[in-house]
Amino acid sequence: MTELVRYRFATDITDLELADYQRAVRLVLRHPLITASWPDERALPRVRRFATTLRRDLSEAFGYRLELHGGTARLVRAKDRLDPTHPARSRTGRLFDRRRYAYLALCLAVLGRSGVQITLSELADSVAADAGRIGGLGLDPDRGADRRAFVDAVGWLEERGALRLADGSTSAWATDPGAGEALYDVARDVVVALFRPVRVLQHVDSAEALLDRSLASSGNAERRRSAQIARRTVVESPVVYLSDVDPAVANHLRGTALAADLTRLTGLRLERRAEGVLLVDTVGLSVERFPGTGSVAQAAVLLAVELAERALDPDGRRVRRLTAPDEATRQRALVDQVDAGLPTATFVQLDDEMPTPTVAEPDELEQVPGETRLPLVTDSFLRDAVGEILRRYGSAFGAQWHADPQRLGSEAVALLERFGAVLRVPGGVLVRPLVGRYRDTVAVVRQRPAAQTLF
Numbered sequence: 001m002t003e004l005v006r007y008r009f010a011t012d013i014t015d016l017e018l019a020d021y022q023r024a025v026r027l028v029l030r031h032p033l034i035t036a037s038w039p040d041e042r043a044l045p046r047v048r049r050f051a052t053t054l055r056r057d058l059s060e061a062f063g064y065r066l067e068l069h070g071g072t073a074r075l076v077r078a079k080d081r082l083d084p085t086h087p088a089r090s091r092t093g094r095l096f097d098r099r100r101y102a103y104l105a106l107c108l109a110v111l112g113r114s115g116v117q118i119t120l121s122e123l124a125d126s127v128a129a130d131a132g133r134i135g136g137l138g139l140d141p142d143r144g145a146d147r148r149a150f151v152d153a154v155g156w157l158e159e160r161g162a163l164r165l166a167d168g169s170t171s172a173w174a175t176d177p178g179a180g181e182a183l184y185d186v187a188r189d190v191v192v193a194l195f196r197p198v199r200v201l202q203h204v205d206s207a208e209a210l211l212d213r214s215l216a217s218s219g220n221a222e223r224r225r226s227a228q229i230a231r232r233t234v235v236e237s238p239v240v241y242l243s244d245v246d247p248a249v250a251n252h253l254r255g256t257a258l259a260a261d262l263t264r265l266t267g268l269r270l271e272r273r274a275e276g277v278l279l280v281d282t283v284g285l286s287v288e289r290f291p292g293t294g295s296v297a298q299a300a301v302l303l304a305v306e307l308a309e310r311a312l313d314p315d316g317r318r319v320r321r322l323t324a325p326d327e328a329t330r331q332r333a334l335v336d337q338v339d340a341g342l343p344t345a346t347f348v349q350l351d352d353e354m355p356t357p358t359v360a361e362p363d364e365l366e367q368v369p370g371e372t373r374l375p376l377v378t379d380s381f382l383r384d385a386v387g388e389i390l391r392r393y394g395s396a397f398g399a400q401w402h403a404d405p406q407r408l409g410s411e412a413v414a415l416l417e418r419f420g421a422v423l424r425v426p427g428g429v430l431v432r433p434l435v436g437r438y439r440d441t442v443a444v445v446r447q448r449p450a451a452q453t454l455f
Helices: 015-030 043-049 051-062 098-112 120-131 144-159 170-175 188-194 219-236 247-254 256-266 295-312 327-339 379-392 399-403 405-418 433-438
Strands: 033-035 065-069 072-076 117-119 163-168 182-186 269-272 276-280 321-323 373-378 422-425 428-431
Touching (some): 033 043, 051 219, 051 256, 117 120, 120 170, 144 170, 170 182, 247 256, 295 373, 295 379, 295 405, 295 428, 295 433, 373 379, 379 405
Antiparallel strands (some): 269 276, 373 428, 422 428
């Protein structure tokens, strides 16, 4: 007799529709904003097809809210911590810095009060006026660095359909503001969907105030909240270490229900190890993948192999081990880094506002039970390893990387850190357990075909 399996999610989805539904879940998790053109013209119909079930499952499983208005679908996520591994990127792949984020926010503010059309020069003038009132920012279109940062912010909005080019050329203005112009149609539904702060920003005195700090009213509510945190931590992070989360969340990560729930929702398999878990991304749930393509990704894999051999080789020189900074300490450092750029002059203190929860200082924190010390690999070893990689696999890397091996090493280490493989510390990196997956990996470099000659 066939055993009846009861699922908590996708309960009204048939077996024939399940793969399409899981594709819609992955689509919304990867792209919290979906418009008629972003990420492509097929995305919005896929989400609308399962809108009712998506709203229910995303709310119950992750505590997220899915909103559909006009030609947009917006996933309002609850954030438990600051995450530096998902930066905004320009069309050319350039990472957003403080200036680009500031221009993006000011562009949204200008578009929110503009009409249905706006020229690029008008947008630049309005943003420049607002930026001039913020100390240390400003916007001078005649300065190349300012103009490039502003164009990256506008391009980000154009990609997502908030701005639609009606006439002219953005590239001509980017080359010379006095010689070119562009006219945009403003998609107000997209602009409204993009800017959805959970609090009035003038009342926010720290980035930590934007994180989820909801309190449970009962034991069942607390267990439900911990399960939601566990699920969203897994889908938002490449790898989750048990030592980085609260004990209640770690218990859910160890259980079998979480794996079954995430497989049912996303179609992906959860891999569990003694140190933590990861969701095996075989279909591109994450914007960035590892191992991936490109010179930096290839160098990162090869460097991971070297790190694994250095940290785990029983016959090699003994590796110094250090206690890794705990997650609370790293979060405190990130909060302080973000708060350093807050425009405090515009802050408005509310009399009845509750104080923002604070994280204990490192010396006040209790040690995590079972916490282990991680191997330290020095910067000198990293430099030598990158040099050896370039020498051994020279044909796989372009001339620019051979001319600047330090930059290649820096970007490869940054990629490994984004995926939880290492922790950057003064003097080197701490090797985390994920690196062990790449020990004894054999790399094969395909030879480029020789150019044909006439003789």
